[in-house]
Amino acid sequence: xxxxxxxxxxxxxxxxxxxxxxxxxxxxxxxxxxxxxxxxxxxxxxxxxxxxxxxxxxxxxxxxxxxxxxxxxxxxxxxxxxxxxxxxxxxxxxxxxxxxxxxxxxxxxxxxxxxxxxxxxxxxxxxxxxxxxxxxxxxxxxxxxxxxxxxxxxxxxxxxxxxxxxxxxxxxxxxxxxxxxxxxxxxxxxxxxxxxxxxxxxxxxxxxxxxxxxxxxxxxxxxxxxxxxxxxxxxxxxxxxxxxxxxxxxxxxxxxxxxxxxxxxxxxxxxxxxxx
Numbered sequence: 001x002x003x004x005x006x007x008x009x010x011x012x013x014x015x016x017x018x019x020x021x022x023x024x025x026x027x028x029x030x031x032x033x034x035x036x037x038x039x040x041x042x043x044x045x046x047x048x049x050x051x052x053x054x055x056x057x058x059x060x061x062x063x064x065x066x067x068x069x070x071x072x073x074x075x076x077x078x079x080x081x082x083x084x085x086x087x088x089x090x091x092x093x094x095x096x097x098x099x100x101x102x103x104x105x106x107x108x109x110x111x112x113x114x115x116x117x118x119x120x121x122x123x124x125x126x127x128x129x130x131x132x133x134x135x136x137x138x139x140x141x142x143x144x145x146x147x148x149x150x151x152x153x154x155x156x157x158x159x160x161x162x163x164x165x166x167x168x169x170x171x172x173x174x175x176x177x178x179x180x181x182x183x184x185x186x187x188x189x190x191x192x193x194x195x196x197x198x199x200x201x202x203x204x205x206x207x208x209x210x211x212x213x214x215x216x217x218x219x220x221x222x223x224x225x226x227x228x229x230x231x232x233x234x235x236x237x238x239x240x241x242x243x244x245x246x247x248x249x250x251x252x253x254x255x256x257x258x259x260x261x262x263x264x265x266x267x268x269x270x271x272x273x274x275x276x
Contacts, residue, residue, distance in 0.1 A: 066232060082208050098164050159197065162195075227251070
């Protein structure tokens with residue numbers, strides 16, 4: 001009887017998991033299919049799922065109208081650059097909070113997290129004015145700075161959680177062997193926390209890649225990433241759904257491929273320290 005209940009439980013959990021997976025993946029699939037439709041088929045009612053005239057004209061027009069490679073390189077530089085700088089800042093900060101905490105450590109962590117709760121539009125005007133006066137508008141450096149700062153609380157929190165799972169006695173042993181602070185972080189702490197650091201790296205690359213609010217408000221053309229590339233297909237004349245879907249597919253494909261190939265490392269990092 002217990003075995004029968006266990007089997008039924010597994011079947012129910014599996015069915016729920018597959019249902020949720022399909023619901024989450026369906027918008028991506030629909031966008032992909034729409035990118036191969038004509039504009040007439042894209043707005044047809046009832047919607048046409050598979051039985052329509054397949055065409056690649058949307059991709060050809062998107063590539064001829066926009067410089068996809070330029071937007072792609074901007075996204076790569078901005079997302080990877082902001083994440084790497086964030087890690088360089090966050091690793092020492094998380095080390096200090098995890099292994100040398102003070103009475104105010106938890107307050108600092110909560111304050112950092114609370115900054116993510118503020119609507120971005122509340123800080124847009126002062127940041128825009130500072131960027132305008134310092135010549136950082138529509139520059140890669142400017143976006144790297146902004147994305148580093150807005151994602152830094154998440155990076156610090158994640159690394160702090162991972163570092164807390166590492167026994168402090170190991171670092172004490174390194175100090176007794178004469179390791180300096182820099183060597184302790186670089187040669188002892190970092191290698192032990194590689195799964196956590198890798199998952200933090202991947203997650204923040206995804207967050208930076210998908211950031212739209214700041215990229216649309218602080219760029220025009222020179223440093224515009226793929227989020228601005230997608231937005232360029234929304235015009236006062238209306239939405240061209242087929243071309244918009246083609247642009248969206250081209251924008252999300254690189255990060256989807258990265259996530260697919262690194263999913264094992266991401267899951268391993270997210271479960272790092274869950275079982276001692």
